[in-house]
Amino acid sequence: MAAAFPGPGDVAALRAAATGGRSAGPEVASVRDGEAAGVPVRVYDPAPGGAGRPLVVFFHGGGWVMCGLATHDATCRSLAAGSGAVVVSADYRLAPEHPWPAAPDDALNVLLWARLRAPALGCDPGRVVVAGDSSGGNLAAVTALRAPELVAGQLLVYPPLDAAMVTRSTRTYGEGHFHTAAHMAWYWEQYGGDPAHPHVSPLRAPDLAGLPRTLLVLADCDPLRDEGLAYARRLGAAGVDCAVHLYPGVFHGFLGLPLPAGRAALAAAAAWLRLPPAPPV
Structure with missing residues (x-):
């Protein structure tokens, strides 16, 4: 996979590479x-016709630069089928083309529309969950920071x-494990925004109290692992x-691949989504 994936710098080549090799979900x-x-x-x-079900607002990964509805179709199908949401x-x-804050603004608008x-x-408006993988996980975390009162949970899959x-996992797994530190640094450059702003770097948020229940799905051999653990x-x-x-x-990226760990992670995430909302404090 690493040998076939373009290096950082060529947007068109990266987007073309991201369109292939996906399994069906x-x-x-219904899909509309x-x-x-x-x-x-x-x-x-x-299952149309349900009531009181969870509602998941999902943001795809791809370094804020690539991917879209088609590349994450199987993941969304798996989450819907496994959770009933x-x-x-x-x-x-x-x-x-559209640097920060275009993506987080779109994410917040979709959350408001869906809720x-x-x-x-x-679906139950009190069971809305924001979710995403990689850069989409960042957008889910940022959306929860911006509107914690609107979400009942956040599912963050190996988010930046x-x-x-500056973490140890960035140094240890920065090369040789598909997703490289060089790619991630380039994605951040394309995305823009102030790196210290919590709506760019959620780990920099001064206060995380009041955020909804959270599931972090992390890959061990990933430059981003330690950011997730710190969060x-x-x-x-x-x-x-x-x-x-x-x-x-x-x-990094294992969730969308036909691997035993990917199937297990999707099943566990779907089970987490099925959990009833927490009682009021």
Whole structure:
């Protein structure tokens, strides 16, 4: 995979490489494309006619530069089929054409759109979860920081959380494990924004109290691993219900691949989404 993947710097080549090699996901009852506040979305419903179900607003990965609805179709199908939740996948604007804050603004607008329509989708407005992998995990975390009162949970899959990239895992796994530190640094450059701003680097947020329950899904051999672990520690210290699923021996991007760890991670994430909302404190 690493040999076939372009190095950082060529946007067109990276986007072309990201379109292939994806497996098909499970069947769901309905899949329909639409638009949410000007942002293209794809809505996955595992069983139309339900009520009180979770609603997942999903943001795809790809370094804020590549990927879209098609590349993460199988992941969204798996989450919907496994959890019984309706999944709204957002095709937010990409960098470098649309640098920060275009993507997080699109993410927030899709959340507002989805939550308003939760009853019509057979979902509970009190069970809305933001989710995403890689850069999409960053957008989910930022969206939860911006509107914690609107979300009941956040599912963060190997998210980049600090543009500083100073962790031990960045040094240990920065090369030779598919996703490289050089790629990540270049993605941050294309994305833009102030690296110290918490809506760019959520790990820099001064206070994480009041955030919703969280599941962090991390790959062991990933430059971003330690950012996720540091975020989990801070969430726990702030009194947030936070779980970490750390998968040994796998690399960044494993969730969307036909690997045993990827299937296990999707199943565990779907089970977490099925959990009832926490009782009021």
